[in-house]
Amino acid sequence: MRTRNTAVVAAMCAGLAATLAGCGGDGGGEDPDAGTNGVGKLPAAKIEARARKAAGDAEAVRLSGKLVTKGRTYKVDMRLKTDGGTGQVSTEGSTFQLLRVGKDLYLKADAGFWTHKSEGSGGGQSSADAAAADKLDDKYVKVPVGDPSYKRLSGLTDKSLLLDGLLGLHGEISTGGRGTVGGVRTIRIRGGEGSGGALDVSLKGRPYPLRLQRAGDAGVIRLADWDKDFTLAAPDKGDVVDYGQQIPSGT
Template sequence: MRRGRFRRKALVGAVCALVMTGTTALTGCGGEDPDAGTNGVGKLPPDRIQARTRAAADGAAAVRLAGSVTAGGRTYKLDMRLKKDGGTGSVTAEGATFQLLRIGEELYLMADAGFWTGGAEGEESDTAAAEKLNGKYVKVPEGDPSYEKFTGFTDKAVLLDGLLTLHGTLSTDGRHEQAGLRTIRITGDKGAGGTLDVSLEGTAYPMLLSRAGGAGTLIFSDWGKDFPLEEPAEDETVDYGKQLPAS
């Protein structure tokens, strides 16, 4: 009887030795459970992890995202804080940096004089006008062609819906760490369709996104942390009416 018990113990030990890879072990083989103390999403199939993290992102009151996005042949460097009723932050494209502020439907853009003159020598009157806009919050009219484009950078729902999409067949790619938090990585077409690191601690928020085709990398942080959105002072604001000046 005792000999049979020892034989079974030895057999279990041999099987555990075979399945041990790196620091990961099967629960019950004497190794630590990699999901111990986590939110449990690491045990889910990749499609359910993606659904869980999308729901978490949609339900969050606020988020900060920073990094780069390539779209339409242009690369945009973003550092934006977003919530349901607006957002604020900076965008850099083609060497020009501008600040955006949206409160409800009201959208403001702040940039230096070079932005408004296209960075080139212009007519004297144009240069003078650009200098007056330097460092001012310029109200973007809703009828202006740039309104929809700029608004997209400040719209949490629109921006996340367009970004948090992996292409191709989903799979998982191990455990990782981002900003001191343990994450599970999901991939589209083994990384060719993008990768997304999802937090294993607390709420299953997206933490790090690498877009398909090398089209940018974004870090997500400050999930659920509110921030103020205040209209700029009147003496810091310029209202151009129905259309912005050419830039």
């Protein structure tokens, strides 16, 4: 009888093993953190702190996606590092390239961009405006530091400023589910149960933030190429044209 009872118990244990992680309590289930960097075991606030530190320590990053700020939507694809950045920005039907090396900020766009800006300033487009737009076509324009557009545009090329502003979650931070971003296993942390934004953090290597859902539907950003260096240099003098007046405020 004892032998039969033992066999029955063993069969029950085998049937329930997947749900109960085995009889006897030795935890036969697969460890979800096996082979990871271990941050998935941490409280959400510590995961956020580790992700922000990894981002701050990195020398470079590629940031792409959509940002909604002050009622304007920007589609961005920027490569950033500590001393500047370069990439493309689109907003309200306009597309332009930005390049910042140290404090020197350059903007490059086609003639259509400058024609549109000229028309948007009121009074239509004159023949002089058209000639100026042709002169600026596919050339870099150096944005003066004192120009009203400088602060706004340079902010899109500033790694520290952008990451500090983007990575903060709002509300009480909690841990969400696990998933993958670009084939890399991640752990999600959320602010305010998701209403305050969500951040997917890498479970491989350094805990870099890989995907950000901003609070209030203010855009989704992918972060990649962490610590991958790239060339950042001022354009040749022959590729730089003086705009000759204040950069259009609609930029």
